[in-house]
Amino acid sequence: MLKIGLTGGIATGKSTVSLLLKERGFPVVDADNIARQVVEPGRVAYGKIVDVFGTGILNEDNTIARKKLGAIIFQDEENRQKLNSIVHPEVRKAMARQTEEAFRSGSHTVFLDIPLLIESKLMPMVDKIIVVYVPETIQLQRLMARDNLTRAEAESRIQAQMPIDEKLSYASAVLYNDGTLEQTKQQLDQLLQKWDIRK
Ligand SMILES: Nc1ncnc2c1ncn2[C@@H]1O[C@H](COP(=O)(O)OP(=O)(O)OP(=O)(O)O)[C@@H](O)[C@H]1O
Missing domain, CATH: 3.40.50.300 (P-loop containing nucleotide triphosphate hydrolases)
Incomplete structure (x- = not known):
């Protein structure tokens, strides 16, 4: 393996x-793809992001408005770290899970x-x-x-x-x-x- x-x-x-x-x-486990998936509505990171940054960062369909969130974290290192501390562990977990699945399938x-x-x-x-x-x-x-x-x-x-x-x-x-x-x-x-x- x-x-x-x-x-x-x-x-x-x-x-x-x-x-x-x-x-x-x-x-191939794709970290960028996974990073998009873990912030989809209903996922753990999504709920935490809305709790921390408010509903103002949402689109009308309740998905996260990347540009709005990007603008917030671009200006502020503390906010960037907050976002990373929510998203990164979820990305790492999902990457590890997909990797294990690939090994399990042979x-x-x-x-x-x-x-x-x-x-x-x-x-x-x-x-x-x-x-x-x-x-x-x-x-x-x-x-x-x-x-x-x-x-x-x-x-x-x-x-x-x-x-x-x-x-x-x-x-x-x-x-x-x-x-x-x-x-x-x-x-x-x-x-x-x-x-x-x-x-
Ligand atoms: N050997 C090559 N010759 C010419 N063009 C190339 C070659 N390899 C990649 N490209 C082109 O260079 C651009 C960047 O390549 P690619 O999108 O694969 O990079 P990336 O590292 O995945 O980018 P990102 O970090 O933005 O995701 C693309 O337009 C791609 O078609």
């Missing part, structure tokens, strides 16, 4: 690699796509860490193109994160995603072979 964390910076290609892994038949290896693996100090959750890397200039270009952002908007999103170069020191392996998709596929397949990864 092997758990492999997949991380990187914003727009360095985690989702792209995650898709390649799924195409190869590996289970998988030998589970990948966990966790964008903030290192910032959130979740390294002990996994046995190995793959960092999907591109140099910051390419990261900036791809982010601007994908999300239709100005250079300044993209730069501020990149600067809000730990620099991608710093994440390299935590990597068991690095996938250099600055070439073609084909080259990334080849690196991935070589790595899976080198580590003798079984499904």
Whole structure:
């Protein structure tokens, strides 16, 4: 039972690699997806968030208005920590549950796509860490193109994160995603072979 964390910076290609892994038949636990699910109405974190931040952060259909909540936590570190202390434990629990389920259904290896693996100090959750890397200039270009952002908007999103170069020191392996998709596929397949990864 092997758990492999997949991380990187914003727009360095985690989702792209995650898709390649799924195409190869590996289970991928997606932290961003789970983070959206745990705040859906009826879930534990949803109730706590409404208790703390009030019904003013809700849409008309009672779902959480991400932009309104985002505006509150963006301005205030204490509020951000409050939100994280509600959401993060639920995300970790759900990730652990999905991982266990995959092992129970017979998988030998589970990948966990966790964008903030290192910032959130979740390294002990996994046995190995793959960092999907591109140099910051390419990261900036791809982010601007994908999300239709100005250079300044993209730069501020990149600067809000730990620099991608710093994440390299935590990597068991690095996938250099600055070439073609084909080259990334080849690196991935070589790595899976080198580590003798079984499904
Ligand atoms: N090898 C590649 N060559 C060209 N474009 C690529 C390559 N890999 C990824 N991209 C493009 O770069 C953009 C960012 O990739 P992707 O969405 O996979 O990144 P991400 O790390 O999952 O981003 P986020 O952190 O925002 O979730 C996408 O538009 C994707 O299509």
